[in-house]
Amino acid sequence: MTGPTQPKPSAADSRSVRFRIARCDGPGKPTRWETFAVKIDRESAGANVISCLQHIAAHPVTVEGKRTTPVVWDSVCLEEVCGACTMVINGKVRQSCSALIDQIAPNDGDEVTLEPMSRFPVIRDLWVDRSRVFHNLKRVKAWVPIDGTYHLGSGPREPAKAQDTRYTLSTCMSCGCCLEACPQFTRQDDPAAWDTTFVGAHALSQARLFNMHETGKQLAGERLEALTGPGGVADCGNAQNCVKVCPKNIPLTESIAAMGRAATIHSVTRFFKK
Amino acid sequence: MDTQARKVSVLDRYDFLLRRLHSLTGIVPIGVFLIFHLLTNSSIGWGTLDKRNVERAGLGGHAGVAAFNHDVHFINDTLPFLIFIEITLWASIAFHSVYGFYIATTGRSNVKRYGYQGNWRYVLQRVSGYIGILFILYHVGTLRWGWTFLVPGGTRWSAEYAASTMALALRGSVENVTVAGVVVSLGYMLGVSMLVFHFANGLWTAAISWGLTVSAAAQKRWGYVCTALGVGLMLMAWSAVAAFATLDVDRAESTERNMQKGSLTERAGRP
Ligand code: SF4
Ligand code: SF4
Ligand code: FES
Numbered sequence: 196m197t198g199p200t201q202p203k204p205s206a207a208d209s210r211s212v213r214f215r216i217a218r219c220d221g222p223g224k225p226t227r228w229e230t231f232a233v234k235i236d237r238e239s240a241g242a243n244v245i246s247c248l249q250h251i252a253a254h255p256v257t258v259e260g261k262r263t264t265p266v267v268w269d270s271v272c273l274e275e276v277c278g279a280c281t282m283v284i285n286g287k288v289r290q291s292c293s294a295l296i297d298q299i300a301p302n303d304g305d306e307v308t309l310e311p312m313s314r315f316p317v318i319r320d321l322w323v324d325r326s327r328v329f330h331n332l333k334r335v336k337a338w339v340p341i342d343g344t345y346h347l348g349s350g351p352r353e354p355a356k357a358q359d360t361r362y363t364l365s366t367c368m369s370c371g372c373c374l375e376a377c378p379q380f381t382r383q384d385d386p387a388a389w390d391t392t393f394v395g396a397h398a399l400s401q402a403r404l405f406n407m408h409e410t411g412k413q414l415a416g417e418r419l420e421a422l423t424g425p426g427g428v429a430d431c432g433n434a435q436n437c438v439k440v441c442p443k444n445i446p447l448t449e450s451i452a453a454m455g456r457a458a459t460i461h462s463v464t465r466f467f468k469k
Numbered sequence: 470m471d472t473q474a475r476k477v478s479v480l481d482r483y484d485f486l487l488r489r490l491h492s493l494t495g496i497v498p499i500g501v502f503l504i505f506h507l508l509t510n511s512s513i514g515w516g517t518l519d520k521r522n523v524e525r526a527g528l529g530g531h532a533g534v535a536a537f538n539h540d541v542h543f544i545n546d547t548l549p550f551l552i553f554i555e556i557t558l559w560a561s562i563a564f565h566s567v568y569g570f571y572i573a574t575t576g577r578s579n580v581k582r583y584g585y586q587g588n589w590r591y592v593l594q595r596v597s598g599y600i601g602i603l604f605i606l607y608h609v610g611t612l613r614w615g616w617t618f619l620v621p622g623g624t625r626w627s628a629e630y631a632a633s634t635m636a637l638a639l640r641g642s643v644e645n646v647t648v649a650g651v652v653v654s655l656g657y658m659l660g661v662s663m664l665v666f667h668f669a670n671g672l673w674t675a676a677i678s679w680g681l682t683v684s685a686a687a688q689k690r691w692g693y694v695c696t697a698l699g700v701g702l703m704l705m706a707w708s709a710v711a712a713f714a715t716l717d718v719d720r721a722e723s724t725e726r727n728m729q730k731g732s733l734t735e736r737a738g739r740p
Contacts (some may be wrong), residue, residue, distance in 0.1 A: 225608055229480035284600075287582065288580050289584070376579070376582075376583050377592055378576045378577055378578050378588065379575065379576045381575070381576065381577050391477065391481045391484075392575075393575075395610075423485040423735035424485065425477065425481035425482070425484040425485075425547065426481075427484065427485055428483065428485075429484065429485045429488035429489060430484070430488070430575065430676065431678070432487055432572075432576055432594075432674075433587070433591065433592050433677055433678065434585075434587050434588045434589065434590075434591035435585070435587035435588070436583045436585060436588050437515075439585050439587075440582070440583070446685060448677065448685065448688065449683055449684055450676045450680060450687070451677065452678075452680050452681075452683040452684075453683050454680075454681065455677060455678050455679055456679070456680020456681070456683060457678050457680065458485070458680070459489075459679050460487075462485065462489075
């Protein structure tokens with residue numbers, strides 16, 4: 196990743212940035228590389244990867260002058276809160292909407308490489324199917340159980356200190372960065388394997404979030420049952436890449452250790468109780 | 470998982486238990502054994518500091534050799550239930566390495582892209598496991614199971630001549646270190662370094678896995694402890710290998726003879 200260097204103003208305050216993009220026409224189709232040039236000038240001040248992709252979609256012509264199909268990507272919020280636009284930029288996973296061109300390609304002729312995330316099936320080009328991220332949240336029941344047929348009244352009070360910890364955990368946007376960078380979270384194209392392979396750092400952290408919640412606690416036992424099952428917390432290899440790449444700075448390794456502790460206690464008590 | 474009755478393999482069903490057992494066996498008994506083993510081996514160096522060993526060695530004797538031989542005899546003759554200790558240890562090593570290989574197959578390293586220090590340790594933990602188990606097999610095979618064809622000079626290790634035969638197995642000859650001796654000695658250096666790293670790093674990650682160190686600060690603090698332990702063990706291991714590889718074999722042997730007070734059994738396999 197290039198640090199936030201000051202953009203060097205080039206001739207006429209305009210520069211050309213090359214985008215080298217991994218293209219794929221659909222699931223199971225081969226990958227090919229195409230390069231596009233995008234002019235960055237005063238008008239496109241504050242450009243980010245998505246705005247450049249929009250430009251490329253409008254002018255799908257490679258640097259060789261070959262006309263091609265518009266590049267496809269996913270995005271929703273454009274302010275780094277939805278996680279949809281996550282992709283691998285210059286070899287590192289991050290959100291493309293918050294990847295500013297002035298920072299990642301400050302000079303004329305700089306190249307930016309764009310690839311889809313490798314842990315999820317590609318739908319097309321840079322757009323991947325992140326269903327497994329949400330499937331794994333379901334595995335750990337990452338929600339508060341409040342559904343019912345009548346009004347349940349107000350819930351228990353939430354201690355302020357726990358709120359503090361929980362607030363940070365709650366900023367997770369299910370983007371998948373922590374999964375993309377995790378050596379233990381391998382790609383599984385067959386959904387049948389999803390229930391027995393590693394849940395991932397985000398799910399461990401969300402299990403912690405809802406186990407700390409006074410009402411969410413009701414499902415704590417079930418969450419820990421899942422985490423002491425196949426692909427649970429013990430499958431983490433402690434490489435700690437997840438915490439390095441999380442765009443929300445969620446203390447994932449603390450969550451993993453907290454769930455490791457809860458799982459230890461849960462499995463020991465289960466041994467003596469049942 | 471709820472409605473569908475899916476076939477779940479034994480490895481999956483006991484995933485959590487097996488992984489915790491894997492973590493546990495690495496510390497008890499394997500890690501504890503490693504510490505005591507390195508303490509014994511490095512007594513070839515620090516043993517000279519203890520007056521009793523100077524007495525044991527006798528006139529002109531090598532106190533380090535006396536210390537090491539004394540320890541070996543203590544282990545072989547005095548330690549109770551030695552056979553049970555050995556069986557537990559071997560069963561643990563077998564499980565830890567076989568299951569460790571399996572764990573390694575469940576992950577895919579990505580240090581090229583994410584060259585963080587923690588990620589490098591993740592890779593090194595696996596590599597050190599592979600090299601470590603090969604080293605253990607060579608080490609025990611050549612010294613205990615009689616694979617003397619793999620020993621430089623073909624020395625057969627004997628408990629009575631523990632220090633001198635060990636030195637010969639590293640040197641290849643009494644007079645000087647042969648080429649094969651250099652290779653084996655360097656191999657020992659590599660092997661022990663890998664095992665010590667594997668243990669120290671494993672101890673650090675185990676505390677996270679079991680949930681002992683939860684906060685990042687606690688993980689860091691425990692990291693310092695594990696580093697200090699690792700450095701200490703590393704120094705012990707290196708000094709032991711270096712001391713044996715440079716040992717005066719004749720003097721060591723005469724020390725050993727002195728210690729046996731005249732019960733002179735011929736050492737087998739001396740080249
Ligand atoms: S924990 Fe961080 S990296 Fe992982 S999905 Fe949530 S926001 Fe993304
Ligand atoms: S600490 Fe665990 S979850 Fe995080 S990247 Fe490493 S193996 Fe994956
Ligand atoms: S579009 Fe929502 S995070 Fe980028």
